[in-house]
Amino acid sequence: MFSYQKRLQYPINIKSKNIEMAKLLVTQYGGSNGELSAALRYLNQRYTMPDDRGKALLTDIGTEELAHVEMISTMIYQLLKDATVEEIKAAGLDPHYAEHKRALYPTDANGVPFTVAYFATTGDPLADLSEDMAAEEKARAVYENLIDLTDDEDIRGPLLWLRQREIVHFARFKELYDMYKKELKK
Amino acid sequence: MNNFNDFMYSNVPGMMTDPNMNTFDNDFMVGNSQNMNQNMNQNMDHLQLFDSYQGYMRGNMFQDLYDEYKNYKPQRLVGKDEQQERLLELSEVAFAAHDLNLYLDNFPNDKEAIKKFNEYRQKTNQLMEQYENMYGPLVISSNSLNTTPWAWVSSFPWEVNK
Numbered sequence: 001m002f003s004y005q006k007r008l009q010y011p012i013n014i015k016s017k018n019i020e021m022a023k024l025l026v027t028q029y030g031g032s033n034g035e036l037s038a039a040l041r042y043l044n045q046r047y048t049m050p051d052d053r054g055k056a057l058l059t060d061i062g063t064e065e066l067a068h069v070e071m072i073s074t075m076i077y078q079l080l081k082d083a084t085v086e087e088i089k090a091a092g093l094d095p096h097y098a099e100h101k102r103a104l105y106p107t108d109a110n111g112v113p114f115t116v117a118y119f120a121t122t123g124d125p126l127a128d129l130s131e132d133m134a135a136e137e138k139a140r141a142v143y144e145n146l147i148d149l150t151d152d153e154d155i156r157g158p159l160l161w162l163r164q165r166e167i168v169h170f171a172r173f174k175e176l177y178d179m180y181k182k183e184l185k186k
Numbered sequence: 187m188n189n190f191n192d193f194m195y196s197n198v199p200g201m202m203t204d205p206n207m208n209t210f211d212n213d214f215m216v217g218n219s220q221n222m223n224q225n226m227n228q229n230m231d232h233l234q235l236f237d238s239y240q241g242y243m244r245g246n247m248f249q250d251l252y253d254e255y256k257n258y259k260p261q262r263l264v265g266k267d268e269q270q271e272r273l274l275e276l277s278e279v280a281f282a283a284h285d286l287n288l289y290l291d292n293f294p295n296d297k298e299a300i301k302k303f304n305e306y307r308q309k310t311n312q313l314m315e316q317y318e319n320m321y322g323p324l325v326i327s328s329n330s331l332n333t334t335p336w337a338w339v340s341s342f343p344w345e346v347n348k
C-alpha cells in the first residue's frame with residue numbers, strides 16, 4: 001500500500017507567475033516522457049520482475065516518480081495560480097482555461113492528453129528494463145530542453161535537480177539490466 | 187561482490203563538467219573520459235558519496251554518477267525561517283537514505299552501504315519527530331496527531347512559501 005508524506009521531495013517556491021512555462025512544463029506531468037508515465041510504467045512492470053532486486057528497485061523508483069509528479073504539478077500550479085484571463089489568452093492557454101480553468105490536467109506541451117499508450121510492458125525483464133533506461137534518458141533530455149527555455153532560477157533549480165534524478169535512475173536500471181543479462185543466460 | 191565498475195557508461199551525452207566546454211554548443215558531446223577516470227575501487231571506499239547537504243543540493247548522492255548540465259550549478263537552498271530550515275535538514279537526510287535505498291536494491295549485500303543507509307534513516311526519523319512536534323504532522327502515523335482540531339488538515343506542500 002502507499003501512504004502520503006506532506007512534504008515535497010525537493011522544495012518548490014516560484015515567486016513569479018509564468019504562463020508560457022506552465023504550458024511547456026506540463027509535458028513532464030502528462031507527456032510521453034513525463035513523470036506520470038514513469039511512475040505508472042515502473043509500478044506496473046514491477047510485478048513480473050524475476051527476483052526481489054527488480055521488484056524492490058521498480059517499486060522504489062516508481063514511488064519516487066510519484067513524488068516527482070507532485071513536484072511538477074506544484075510548479076504548474078504555482079506558475080498559473082495568479083494568471084489573469086488576459087495573460088492566459090496571450091500565452092495561448094485559453095483552450096486549457098475553457099476546459100479546466102487553472103486546474104491541472106495531464107497533457108503534453110501540445111495539449112495532447114495523457115495516455116497509457118506511452119508505456120509498455122512485455123513481461124520480459126530485459127525488454128522492460130531497456131524501456132525504462134530509454135525512458136530515463138528521454139526524460140533527462142526533455143528536462144534539458146526545459147532548462148534551456150527558462151532563466152527563472154526558481155524554475156531552473158528544481159528542473160536541474162529532477163534531471164539529476166533521471167541520471168541516477170538510468171544508472172540503477174542499467175546496473176540491474178547488466179546483472180540480469182549475465183545471470184538470466186545461465 | 188558488487189560490480190559498481192560495470193556501468194561506467196561512456197556513451198551518455200552530457201557527462202562533462204568542464205565549464206570551458208560550454209563555450210560551444212555541446213548538445214551532442216559524448217562523455218568526457220576525464221570524468222570516467224575516477225577509479226571506483228571495489229574495496230571499502232567503493233562508495234564515493236557526497237555528504238547529505240551536497241548530495242541533496244545536487245539530487246545525487248553518488249559522486250561518480252553526478253553529471254552537471256552545461257555550467258549550471260545546483261540551486262542553493264536556504265530556508266526563509268526556522269521551519270523551512272528544519273524541513274530542509276530533514277529532506278536532506280531523507281534523500282540521502284533514499285538514494286542509498288535505490289543502490290541497495292541492486293546490491294543488497296553491501297555492508298558499508300547498509301551502515302550508511304541506517305545512519306541516514308535514524309537521523310531522518312529523529313528529525314522527522316522533532317519537526318512534527320514543532321510544526322505538525324508530515325505523516326499520518328505521527329505522534330503529533332493527538333490534538334484537537336485535527337492537525338492533518340493544515341498546510342499543503344504545493345502552496346507557495348514566501
Ligand SMILES: [Fe+2]
Pocket residue numbers: 038065136139165166169
Ligand atoms: Fe526517473
